[in-house]
Amino acid sequence: MEQISSEQIFAMRQRDVARALRQVLPEHCVLHNEEDTRPYECDGLAAFRQLPMVVCLPENESQIIATLEVCRRLQVPIVPRGAGTGLSGGAMPIADGIVLSTAKLNKILKVDAYARTAVVQPGVRNLAISEAVSAHDLYYAPDPSSQIACTIGGNVAENSGGVHCLKYGLTVHNVLRVRVVTVDGDVVELGSEALDAPGLDLLAVFIGSEGMLGIVTEVTVKLIPKPQVARVIMASFDDVVKGGNAVANVIAAGIIPAGLEMMDKTSSRMVEPFVKAGYDIDAEAILLCESDGTNEEVEEEIARMTAVLEQAGATAIAVSQSDAERLRFWSGRKNAFPAAGRISPDYYCMDGTIPRKRLAEVLIGITHMETKYGLRCANVFHAGDGNLHPLIMFDANQPGEFERAEAFGAEILELCVTVGGTITGEHGVGIEKINSMCVQFSRAELDAFFAVKRAFDTRSLLNPDKAIPTLHRCAEYGRMHVKQGRLAFPDLPRF
Numbered sequence: 001m002e003q004i005s006s007e008q009i010f011a012m013r014q015r016d017v018a019r020a021l022r023q024v025l026p027e028h029c030v031l032h033n034e035e036d037t038r039p040y041e042c043d044g045l046a047a048f049r050q051l052p053m054v055v056c057l058p059e060n061e062s063q064i065i066a067t068l069e070v071c072r073r074l075q076v077p078i079v080p081r082g083a084g085t086g087l088s089g090g091a092m093p094i095a096d097g098i099v100l101s102t103a104k105l106n107k108i109l110k111v112d113a114y115a116r117t118a119v120v121q122p123g124v125r126n127l128a129i130s131e132a133v134s135a136h137d138l139y140y141a142p143d144p145s146s147q148i149a150c151t152i153g154g155n156v157a158e159n160s161g162g163v164h165c166l167k168y169g170l171t172v173h174n175v176l177r178v179r180v181v182t183v184d185g186d187v188v189e190l191g192s193e194a195l196d197a198p199g200l201d202l203l204a205v206f207i208g209s210e211g212m213l214g215i216v217t218e219v220t221v222k223l224i225p226k227p228q229v230a231r232v233i234m235a236s237f238d239d240v241v242k243g244g245n246a247v248a249n250v251i252a253a254g255i256i257p258a259g260l261e262m263m264d265k266t267s268s269r270m271v272e273p274f275v276k277a278g279y280d281i282d283a284e285a286i287l288l289c290e291s292d293g294t295n296e297e298v299e300e301e302i303a304r305m306t307a308v309l310e311q312a313g314a315t316a317i318a319v320s321q322s323d324a325e326r327l328r329f330w331s332g333r334k335n336a337f338p339a340a341g342r343i344s345p346d347y348y349c350m351d352g353t354i355p356r357k358r359l360a361e362v363l364i365g366i367t368h369m370e371t372k373y374g375l376r377c378a379n380v381f382h383a384g385d386g387n388l389h390p391l392i393m394f395d396a397n398q399p400g401e402f403e404r405a406e407a408f409g410a411e412i413l414e415l416c417v418t419v420g421g422t423i424t425g426e427h428g429v430g431i432e433k434i435n436s437m438c439v440q441f442s443r444a445e446l447d448a449f450f451a452v453k454r455a456f457d458t459r460s461l462l463n464p465d466k467a468i469p470t471l472h473r474c475a476e477y478g479r480m481h482v483k484q485g486r487l488a489f490p491d492l493p494r495f
Contacts, residue, residue, distance in 0.1 A: 029058060047396070065181055116224065157428070181215045260288070347393045351389055382425070431466055
């Protein structure tokens with residue numbers, strides 16, 4: 001008897017799953033040919049790729065419920081996906097699973113200018129919310145650099161931030177309610193449009209859960225009034241230590257800027273020819289400090305910040321005199337990632353968070369790592385809340401360079417943990433940082449994470465093998481917390 005190959009088994013499985021999905025979804029909403037599924041093989045972390053077995057693009061909540069029923073019945077893993085702009089591999093497909101995209105749920109359902117809220121579907125772009133409510137002199141505060149493309153569903157999955165999160169908060173601080181379909185097909189609402197919701201705060205648990213707990217179908221966001229005026233200080237420093245200390249000094253002075261960002265010389269020289277933002281390319285570090293509010297408030301805060309920056313050793317200070325100039329100052333920071341492509345074939349964007357007072361120490365540590373790994377690193381980050389975004393530059397065509405970049409990134413994250421920080425700020429864990437989770441968290445803590453996962457998804461069908469490492473993975477990575485010499489699983493190798 002002729003033996004059936006693994007390729008034939010996969011093809012039969014793919015055909016059966018696609019057929020079952022087409023019974024509950026329109027024909028054009030189910031993709032399985034390679035040329036159609038290829039665009040979904042990765043998210044913004046393009047170094048890791050995997051073709052999905054099937055891609056589904058449901059057009060409403062009922063179709064999402066039906067899709068999940070098929071996946072439960074056939075035991076098919078599901079990877080939820082927004083716009084695919086994530087940078088941690090959280091939306092990378094699983095070979096024997098489906099990608100469930102919410103891109104077609106892209107309607108703004110309701111705007112309440114009096115309550116200052118908007119109800120939107122998950123496929124609505126971040127920036128589109130602010131555009132839709134602009135006539136009411138309102139906007140949605142979280143503003144990731146990818147806001148022109150990223151969706152609110154993805155923002156909820158990753159708890160996204162942006163340059164204004166220091167003053168106005170992350171996604172979790174700006175979302176009031178989410179409507180979710182669980183893997184069992186139940187529709188639940190977490191949070192409330194009121195100031196508080198009864199029971200446990202499951203909304204905060206869900207936001208940032210990276211698609212592991214349910215599929216978002218509706219989000220109620222807070223809107224805030226547009227400030228009367230906003231101005232930006234651009235301060236240059238001849239030393240990164242002085243720049244890092246200036247960040248801590250601004251906050252210590254009791255000032256909470258609307259935005260407080262830092263870029264090193266490599267970043268400035270990378271960005272300036274690309275956007276012509278007016279950056280001092282000879283400065284070792286540049287700070288962008290934004291103030292917003294009434295004219296009087298901004299005038300006073302700009303004066304106070306200028307004094308702090310001068311005392312911290314700023315070599316030059318420029319203050320935007322128009323909104324166009326303010327946006328030009330920000331354009332360099334917003335375009336730092338694409339500008340990296342001008343000076344390097346590839347780059348690896350890390351994401352870690354540290355205490356503000358340790359900024360200078362970590363920047364010096366990263367400089368030493370550049371020599372150790374033989375790779376350049378451009379540092380751009382949300383300095384006000386200590387969220388680092390080192391861009392490690394490499395050439396994937398050169399053997400071993402990507403592996404060195406990965407090791408470089410992992411060491412940066414270990415340094416973040418060592419100084420009292422964490423391995424992620426807003427990009428999520430995904431598959432990129434799953435090994436680093438073994439460094440930061442104890443076995444008991446990881447078990448608690450799994451307990452939350454099981455409470456929502458007992459079958460482990462939603463984005464399995466992402467974000468939370470298994471004991472085996474931690475053991476293989478060489479990072480395992482052992483108590484009194486005993487292993488919970490004696491079959492694992494000892495180190």
